[in-house]
Amino acid sequence: xxxxxxxxxxxxxxxxxxxxxxFVVAAAVAVNLVGAVGVPFTATQxxxxxxxxxxxxxxxxxxxxxxxxxxxxxVGAAAALVFLGGREARAGETGRLTRDAxxxxxxxAVQLVVNVAWSPVFWxxxxxDLGLVVLGLLLPLVGATMVAFDRIDRRAALLLGPYLAWVCxxxxxxxxxxxxx
Numbered sequence: 381x382x383x384x385x386x387x388x389x390x391x392x393x394x395x396x397x398x399x400x401x402x403f404v405v406a407a408a409v410a411v412n413l414v415g416a417v418g419v420p421f422t423a424t425q426x427x428x429x430x431x432x433x434x435x436x437x438x439x440x441x442x443x444x445x446x447x448x449x450x451x452x453x454x455v456g457a458a459a460a461l462v463f464l465g466g467r468e469a470r471a472g473e474t475g476r477l478t479r480d481a482x483x484x485x486x487x488x489a490v491q492l493v494v495n496v497a498w499s500p501v502f503w504x505x506x507x508x509d510l511g512l513v514v515l516g517l518l519l520p521l522v523g524a525t526m527v528a529f530d531r532i533d534r535r536a537a538l539l540l541g542p543y544l545a546w547v548c549x550x551x552x553x554x555x556x557x558x559x560x561x
Contacts (some may be wrong), residue, residue, distance in 0.1 A: 404460040407493075411456030412449055414492060420500025428506045435556030451543045458529060458539035459488050465533040484528035491521035508558035515551040522547055 381407035407495050423429060424441050466481020478486070500509035522544045 388493050400464060403464070404457050407460035407463070408453040408456035411459065411492070414450040415448060415452040417496050418503075421499040421503040425505055426503075429503075432557055435553060435560065437556070440480040440552060447546060451546055454539045455492075455543050458504055459485065459538040461536040461539070462488070462529050462532045465536070469537060478532075480528070480531045484525065484532055486527040487521065491518060491525050494518045494521055498550075500553065503528075508554055508561065511554045512551070512558055515547065518547055519544075519551060 403430065422444075427561065460480055462484050463477070466477055466478050466484065468475035494514060498511055498514045498518070501507055501514050526537045526540045529540060
């Protein structure tokens with residue numbers, strides 16, 4: 381992991397045109413757009429879902445619409461920090477991504493695809509059992525992404541903490557639905 385004083389640190393990192401904050405915001409929006417791919421599959425009013433027994437700890441439906449955009453914004457900001465902080469230093473220019481940054485961002489992309497796959501599996505196929513399989517893949521991918529992000533920027537890894545916690549909770553919800561039905 382780079383320290384704030386090291387050349388690869390994000391503190392003070394800037395894009396050539398000084399639009400670092402805009403880049404971080406754009407990454408947060410982009411991840412929200414990717415996450416929105418699953419929304420059309422989410423059918424809380426469907427006869428299938430209405431017929432399910434839900435665990436006592438199932439939150440009100442509106443909570444998902446509040447929590448996920450915040451989490452996706454944090455995840456996008458984390459990826460932006462890794463992208464900006466994971467560049468090789470070259471005199472007077474922005475360098476290419478280091479191997480660690482490429483690995484970290486590759487893990488990030490894979491976990492995001494797996495995340496998005498959950499909605500069509502759980503909702504579209506109406507298969508809580510397969511939803512658990514997807515979450516069983518997602519949890520270690522998020523953990524591995526956090527470890528890889530930490531090698532570049534500790535803050536990026538910490539930004540994934542709430543996301544990991546929510547995915548753990550989502551796994552408990554999915555398991556509860558599967559076990560009750």
